[in-house]
Amino acid sequence: MIRTSRHGARLAALLASAVALPAFAQDTGTLDQKRAEEAQRRPPAYSPYVGRDFPTRPFFGDTHLHTSFSMDAGAFGARLGPRDAYRFARGDEVTASTGQPVKLSRPLDFLVVADHSDNMGFFPDLFAGKPEVLADPTGRQWYDMIQSGKGADAAIAIIVAFSHATFPKDLMYSPGTPAYHSAWKATIDAAEEFNDPGRFTAFIGYEWTSNTNGNNLHRNVIFRDNADKASQVEPFTVYPPYGSDNPVELWKWMQAYETKTGGNVLAIAHNGNLSNGLMFPVVEASGKELDREYAETRAKWERLYETTQTKGTGEAHPFLSPNDEFAAFEIWDKGNLDGSVAKKKEMLEFEYARSALKNGLKLEKELGTNPYKFGLIGSSDAHTGLAAMEEDNFFGKTVPQEPSPRRMMEAFVDNTKTGVKIMDWEVSASGYAAVWARENTRESLWDAMERKETYATTGPRMIVRFFGGWDFEARDAEDRLPASIGYSKGVPMGGDLRAAPGGKAPTFLVAALRDPIGANLDRYQIVKGWLDKDGNLHEKVYDVAWSGDRKPGSDGKLPSVGNTVDETNATWTNTIGDPELIAVWKDPEFDPTQPAFYYGRVIEIPTPRWTAYDGQRFGVKPLPGTAMTVAERAYTSPIWYTP
Amino acid sequence: MGGYWQHLQAVSRLSMTAGLIFASSPAVLACGYHDDVSMARGMMNWVYPEALHVLGAISTAVAERRLAPPLSDKAPDLFGSRYRRTAEALERFGEALGESADRMPALSFSIVLLEPMLWTRYEAAGGRLRTQVHVTGPKAGDLVLVSGEAVIGGIVAGRLATGEAIERGLIRLYGSESQKAVFVGAFRSAGNARPDTIKPAAMSRAAQSVAGGETAMPLRSVPITALSIRQSTAFGADGTLACGPGHH
Amino acid sequence: MKLFREPLLHFAVAGAGLFAVYAWLDRGSEAEPSADLEVRIGEGELRWVGETWARQWRREPSREELRGLVLDLLREELLAREARTLGLDKDDTVVRRRLAQKMAFLIEDTARIAQPTESELRAFYDAHRERFVRPGQRSFEHIFFDSRKRSDAAADARQVLVKLSTSDAPAPGADEGDRLLIESDIRNADRYAVAGQFGQAFADAVFALTPGEWSGPVESAFGLHLVRVYEATAGEARPFEDAKADVVERWSDEQRRTVQERYFTELFRKYDIVADERIEALVGPLPGDVALGDVQPANEGLAR
Known part of the structure; x- marks a missing residue:
């Protein structure tokens, strides 16, 4: 167990019982069996609180949203700041940077404004003519140009300064400067103002954006703490001399923060799909050979991975998983973040979550610790201040991609040198993070993230349960309180199976309920990865629950659920699929000597993609090849089995 | 980007800059899709507050079927024909303004079309408007109009009055209140199809095609500026500095 | 900025x-x-x-x-x-x-x-306490009847309802109704939260129920429910410090409106508006007809 010193004590207090549970089970929020059974027997009206110290509902949010405080978002015209972002996420109507009113179909439960730490807050300050900016001759010049109507020239001057590394050193918003301090303070103040425990959680956070040579190694850093602790530090950056592009240095910063303040932070990496093979290394990282220390440190700080977002979904890749008919989902595999280097097939293995989870099993054998034992979440990475990821209410990734008749037509990345071209229509209206927490507070949500009791969704707010244990039986799926059974007889998503009792194979209680205003469900699948005795890695996808009375064919594949989408009119119906799926599944190919992981994947019936809504509303014809339907999905954190 | 792009490069005083930003060292491109047209467009929102609300207004107008949507033009843009069509439309816009004014005010102004970030200056001289398409930017003190291709197309085609475009936020004006008043006063009716001034038959082909939305998509250009650019080799050895604002 | x-x-x-x-x-x-x-x-x-x-x-x-x-x-x-x-x-x-x-x-x-002064804000807060409240909450239990599994879920639900209202036991038998992945006991949820889990119409219905007794069936996005609200809390006032940001926002809003209203009142006074009877019936008394300062922020007459 890696983090006993940090969390053992707190978790023990949270859990119903700390008695005689194997150490590893403590990380997962297991409920004492006896109390759970009692709770089931008792009529709820007599004592509704009994047995309810497990999470009873998932909270939905976004751990990755940029506002005008992010240098690039500002450059793209984002005018909404952190306050607007929180206001919007909690359900208020706001005006987008392109002047369009926008409101969520329902509020989110939490939000992390994660602005880029390098140059945080520069744009609002420049255009406000802050003294810090005007003190620099170049800053003064730009400001004067803007004030005298030469704004267009100022804009190009700023761009050129960046492109050519001639940006004045004194204007770099680096930690330690008063300007940077005030930007960070404004970020914290906004979170404090909108944090409303029990109702809406506004986390303090930022994004550390290592992007050397265009290879995406970005991480979001999320604080468990309030302003008193978070304001004792300033974010870690990339630009030297204050920062570094090496994740190891970020982890040192995180450790230093915890040591200094007694607080807690975690980091969530994203877009391995744009890292060109660098996100999940197996041999060396940042020029240094992988060792136990790397594995332990990474596993300690990086408890979650952002599996789906606007720039593609990174669960699995068809090249790596040729037998997985659902692997080709919102894939971005043409190159790195800036398209400067095209993708090679051999990079893929080190970019996608499933292969990383598999390689982690192997690394654990070699190094003693699994560096890639992460849970899964989704988030938006929108640069608009708007966590608007519903297909029929998608406000894009950047301001130029806010709703417009042109947004399906243009290129998002167009590198004429390498030929890497990604169209704007390929941007996904995805996703959100679902967190099984006891209550909607910074502490409770953060602790749930820390123990990986989370799942990713590509937008819909479906409820997904996933429990693993040795004793689940078919009738548990008929029970009225599957969660009580789940917690009492097993561990939830993100947990570890206890040692295998002789002769038993792991069983899983799985359940999913569709979004109350969303589409029915097609199927619930379990993805298993394992390491055999010869050191070879394997994976397999099992259909474990599905709608209707479909029967798997002779090839073992379940027939398609069908499709009700009218792409032209952007409509669909819930006449296929089921609102709820529930089952108990037993691994038919279990070998107790082989390490393995299992995670759930829930797939919705096809619905119109945002491109279909755009086509219908603006009366525009999509470019040939534009994806117009989407089978939305959820990915749970894995449950691991270690012999 | 095709021919239109090349054309712009050819006429651009700063084709060097453009070439550099788009096609030189990978380090420059470290910010990926943050091409400078998008950034220049984005910064309009700061320089001319809420300038990008024009985009939202266009979206609304297209959704309400008041403006033609852009066509997805798949044909290659040979020899910069797209640019020429837009340029012609802008010339025609100048003419339409001139025709609509009962008395030509002594008001020079600049317009920027947001999609290609193309600046055009209309200089009042001798009771006429002289059009200079593709200038580096507004002259100091100019009234600045922010709009989009479809809007100009609609006005030139006689389907949209300038005054209505302003009312609907399809054109935003930046300048002194008196400049704005003079502009609205003089040109509000430009674009109102008045049989005596605009006959469809007399409309230039360019105007028709622009109105039909054929200018379509990747109409891109760079805002050109007189800044002198030295080619720097210091693209940050690790590419980080070069990335600048480009992250995600 | x-x-x-x-x-x-x-x-x-x-x-x-x-x-x-x-x-x-x-x-x-x-x-x-x-x-x-x-x-x-x-x-x-x-x-x-x-x-x-x-x-x-x-x-x-x-x-x-x-x-x-x-x-x-x-x-x-x-x-x-x-x-x-x-x-x-x-x-x-x-x-x-x-x-x-x-x-x-x-x-x-x-x-x-x-810019408002602290005392102006406080005065505004005191005068409009009802606007600075945490929303009301409900705790309720519900029994789910799955229309996909029953031929007449509504009839089944009504039957159970009769049983519940006649029996002395405050809680239903453990085998009534069907399973739903949402907990059968929902605590301290405001309308937003209920809507997020069950759909808006269900939330509205639940918030209209009388606490204490079983009611229904109420329709949700998933099927039918019998519902018993066992705890209802009205919205509670937020302390001034807690609500301050909102107070500033509302104050400015109000201020804008008041200024506008006053202005229009003066305008309506200044001009002699001659309207025929039909119009007068339509718009009612004009803002200029009331004394300055008494103008309600609510939209009246032609003021909008």
Whole structure:
């Protein structure tokens, strides 16, 4: 167990019982069996609180949203700041940077404004003519140009300064400067103002954006703490001399923060799909050979991975998983973040979550610790201040991609040198993070993230349960309180199976309920990865629950659920699929000597993609090849089995 | 980007800059899709507050079927024909303004079309408007109009009055209140199809095609500026500095 | 940002705009033909532009600055006069709407620049406590009847309802109803939270139920439910410090509206509006008919 010193004590207090549970089970929020059974027997009206110290509902949010405080978002015209972002996420109507009113179909439960730490807050300050900016001759010049109507020239001057590394050193918003301090303070103040425990959680956070040579190694850093602790530090950056592009240095910063303040932070990496093979290394990282220390440190700080977002979904890749008919989902595999280097097939293995989870099993054998034992979440990475990821209410990734008749037509990345071209229509209206927490507070949500009791969704707010244990039986799926059974007889998503009792194979209680205003469900699948005795890695996808009375064919594949989408009119119906799926599944190919992981994947019936809504509303014809339907999905954190 | 792009490069005083930003060292491109047209467009929102609300207004107008949507033009843009069509439309816009004014005010102004970030200056001289398409930017003190291709197309085609475009936020004006008043006063009716001034038959082909939305998509250009650019080799050895604002 | 959004120009312009509009509104009452070529500017205008400047820059304008402001104002007025002479304002919807719009912005701006004092905020908070509340919550249990699994889920639900209301046991038997992945016991949920889990219509229905007894069936996004609300809390007041940001927002909102209302009240007084009976019946009493200061922020009559 890696983090006993940090969390053992707190978790023990949270859990119903700390008695005689194997150490590893403590990380997962297991409920004492006896109390759970009692709770089931008792009529709820007599004592509704009994047995309810497990999470009873998932909270939905976004751990990755940029506002005008992010240098690039500002450059793209984002005018909404952190306050607007929180206001919007909690359900208020706001005006987008392109002047369009926008409101969520329902509020989110939490939000992390994660602005880029390098140059945080520069744009609002420049255009406000802050003294810090005007003190620099170049800053003064730009400001004067803007004030005298030469704004267009100022804009190009700023761009050129960046492109050519001639940006004045004194204007770099680096930690330690008063300007940077005030930007960070404004970020914290906004979170404090909108944090409303029990109702809406506004986390303090930022994004550390290592992007050397265009290879995406970005991480979001999320604080468990309030302003008193978070304001004792300033974010870690990339630009030297204050920062570094090496994740190891970020982890040192995180450790230093915890040591200094007694607080807690975690980091969530994203877009391995744009890292060109660098996100999940197996041999060396940042020029240094992988060792136990790397594995332990990474596993300690990086408890979650952002599996789906606007720039593609990174669960699995068809090249790596040729037998997985659902692997080709919102894939971005043409190159790195800036398209400067095209993708090679051999990079893929080190970019996608499933292969990383598999390689982690192997690394654990070699190094003693699994560096890639992460849970899964989704988030938006929108640069608009708007966590608007519903297909029929998608406000894009950047301001130029806010709703417009042109947004399906243009290129998002167009590198004429390498030929890497990604169209704007390929941007996904995805996703959100679902967190099984006891209550909607910074502490409770953060602790749930820390123990990986989370799942990713590509937008819909479906409820997904996933429990693993040795004793689940078919009738548990008929029970009225599957969660009580789940917690009492097993561990939830993100947990570890206890040692295998002789002769038993792991069983899983799985359940999913569709979004109350969303589409029915097609199927619930379990993805298993394992390491055999010869050191070879394997994976397999099992259909474990599905709608209707479909029967798997002779090839073992379940027939398609069908499709009700009218792409032209952007409509669909819930006449296929089921609102709820529930089952108990037993691994038919279990070998107790082989390490393995299992995670759930829930797939919705096809619905119109945002491109279909755009086509219908603006009366525009999509470019040939534009994806117009989407089978939305959820990915749970894995449950691991270690012999 | 095709021919239109090349054309712009050819006429651009700063084709060097453009070439550099788009096609030189990978380090420059470290910010990926943050091409400078998008950034220049984005910064309009700061320089001319809420300038990008024009985009939202266009979206609304297209959704309400008041403006033609852009066509997805798949044909290659040979020899910069797209640019020429837009340029012609802008010339025609100048003419339409001139025709609509009962008395030509002594008001020079600049317009920027947001999609290609193309600046055009209309200089009042001798009771006429002289059009200079593709200038580096507004002259100091100019009234600045922010709009989009479809809007100009609609006005030139006689389907949209300038005054209505302003009312609907399809054109935003930046300048002194008196400049704005003079502009609205003089040109509000430009674009109102008045049989005596605009006959469809007399409309230039360019105007028709622009109105039909054929200018379509990747109409891109760079805002050109007189800044002198030295080619720097210091693209940050690790590419980080070069990335600048480009992250995600 | 603030500085840039509201530069000096903006206020000079606003001043000129007000002057121009005022002059335009005013010309009916002071129709002196000889005044056509006369532009009056006096202590009032001077004070107004000076004050506007001072509010923005937090200092008095210098002599030179004041001179500039006045000159701008005059230039603007002269241009406006010329434009009117040319008849640019006649029967022109655009000009009329723009003028009205400008006026509306102007009034809003005046409200926006004034910063509230702490005591003003407190007074506002005290006067509108009902606006600064945490929303009411419900705790309820529910029994789910799955329409997909039952031929007549509603009838089954009603049958169980009868049983529940006649039996002494406060809780249903463990085998009533069908399974739903959402907990059967929902605690301390506000309307938003209930809507997020069950759909809006269900949430509205639950919040309308009388606490204590079983009711239903109520329809959700998933099927039918019998519901017993066992705890209902009304919204509770948020302490001032907690609600302060919202108070500022609402205060400014209110301020904007009040200024607008007052302004319209004065306008309605100033003009003699002759309406036929039909119109009068339609709009009711005009804002000018009530005493200044008594104007409700609510929209009445023609004020909107």
